[in-house]
Amino acid sequence: MRRILQFASFLSLFFVGFLALNYFVFYGMAFLLGMSQNIIFYILMFTAAASYPVATLIEKTVSNNLTRIFYAAASAWMGISFYLLFFLVIYGILSFFVKIPHETAGIIIGILTLALSIYSIVNSLLLNTKEINIHITGLNEDLKVVQLSDIHIGSIRNSGYMEKIVAETNKLKPDIVLITGDMVDGSARLHTHTFKSINDLDAPVFFVTGNHDFYEGLDEVFRVLKDIKIKILCDEMVECCGLQIVGVNYSFKKDHLKKVLSQLDINNEKPSVLLYHLPRGLKTANEAGVDLQLSGHTHKGQMFPFNFLVKLMFPYVKGIYEYNGAQLKTYLYVSPGTGTWGPPMRLGSKCEITLINLRSGVQG
Template identity: 35%
Template sequence: MEDLEKRYIFNSVFPSIVLSFYNYFLLKAMWALIGSPNNNIIILISLGVCVLTLISSYIELYNSNKFTRSIMVVLESWKWPSLIFLFIMIILYLISYFVIIPKIITISIYLVVFLIGFYAYYNAHKIKVIEYELEIENLKEELNIIHISDIHYGTYRNQGLLKKIVEKINYLADKGAQLVIISGDLADGSTSIGKEDFNEFKNIKIPVIFTPGNHDYYPGIEKVYSACENAGIYILNNNYCTFKDLTIYGLNYSFTNPQKSFNQFNINPETNNIMVYHAPDHWKDFIKYGFDIQLSGHTHGGQFYPANLWVGKFFPFCKGLFINNQGDKTSYLSVSTGVGTMGPPLRLGTNSEMVLLKLIPKKIKP
């Protein structure tokens, strides 16, 4: 069975059945607070959402189109407000034991949640540029690198996002950016990847380097590689390349332990070494091997509330730039929240971002 079909069974079939029951009880509780719920309508809505999800997500695997993409965006976007409504229902029902809550207040709360959801959708589609300045030893000239991650090209984010990315990259290139590095999850795994899907990247004015993340394997890593090569993207597949004063290593995402893979590299600690690895893990190991900078993503910074409150518990280096000082040696870890989104195309409490890393020669202390 192909990876896409396995993901369909485990990520669509089982969750959709469970969510149909969840939606039924949630909608019934929401309706009961403002009137007498119509059980037949609630059942019809819950089953309709389930069937639409199953049919549309299956079509998307092999024949992605605007109609099914639009359906999936709406259905997937409902997941966030439904979670918030669950918390609200618990609170409102507890309060209702002590006081009568006017219907107008309950309806107003419902509307506010939906309005916040619309803002989260808008925020997810606005790319923000974050700039950091990094002092690097043995660097002869200033270099500006654009670090992006987690595009998740698929059902929910596709050609429209790629065009925005290319426009933003070219704007930064005109301002002095010299290289783009994608630290994984270029593909999402919700659709198959065709050879020409990434062709928009042919319009980028500067070189692009890519190292895969976990989602790039779901639609078939060879298909992702083929689309990258066709778009002129340079793939670092457990190997390295040089760019001016930099040696850039790309380590494929490992579902077990990547240490066996990066042990193969003959790393010169006297050069300026960058490690591109999708997950923000093993930073201390990479530092010991002589890497100055690690570029990662994967976490999305939690993407939206309340996930952004607990993702940091699993990933201590959740988002932003982290600095490690050991004697005179300074090492950096850049963790991007991602330029795309996974699942619901919403962001609340995080941004869709590009990271502009301004590498400058380290100042020698007198």
């Protein structure tokens, strides 16, 4: 009951905010294009604002091909409306210095928004492979590790996308596959068959939870993954291929990572990899003797200009970072995500499968 109330509260607050955004966008475009604000104007505006909350509720109760198309369209409208807002704001600023006829400005904004939206949607459908090399002291032999993160299986990305990820991952011939949270999106009911292709991965698979797995309900996530060939690490450590693999659950508590790591018997003489959804706690990981931390969550902002907002919350947004401690150098790699959340769009970021070549020898 509590989760239902939380979900209803979120949708209500989202609708109010999205209604305000849609009013600004509809009003701005109607003003520029000389359209009247009649009853049709308000019906269209209200329908656009309500589309995502309504689609979400429908997907949570009954999901089929039609409802998934509706949900995808509603999600895409979120991204489109933000692009419209972005260009309207830019036009508002430029209008103080350059006089552009209203109708001309409206047409230009419409064309730019359409072009960016098409590009962003197509870009989000492409699955890219990023390869990096990291040297870890104490590793007996070189290892190929694939990191997947923020896959967001749900209404838009489902079994077909999971199969595509598995096929592309197997081409890389990894020794280990590590999934750093947000396996599910939380947009639709979960089914075990959606994840069955994971069983076709030609390497051991380890997974830690992210915030969306938490929102969906960990019991439900664990239920659908129960019979899947995947090891869920819940604040614990296992050894595989000569690596200590440490998995820490997502948590709202700021001291959660430090508390969990302090309770685990991490051998500083052996190489270790930490899976933690949030790209935080690099110093804490270093002090615990971790050689490499793998995280996700940020999506690299997913859509410009949100990367700047994400940067304010997370100093580690995307890519490789280092922390030099007194006795150890710890690396952090932040994945931009293998899927998308919300709008099925990417601008200034890509869906990524990360191939991490762990090299034996001295860190450098």
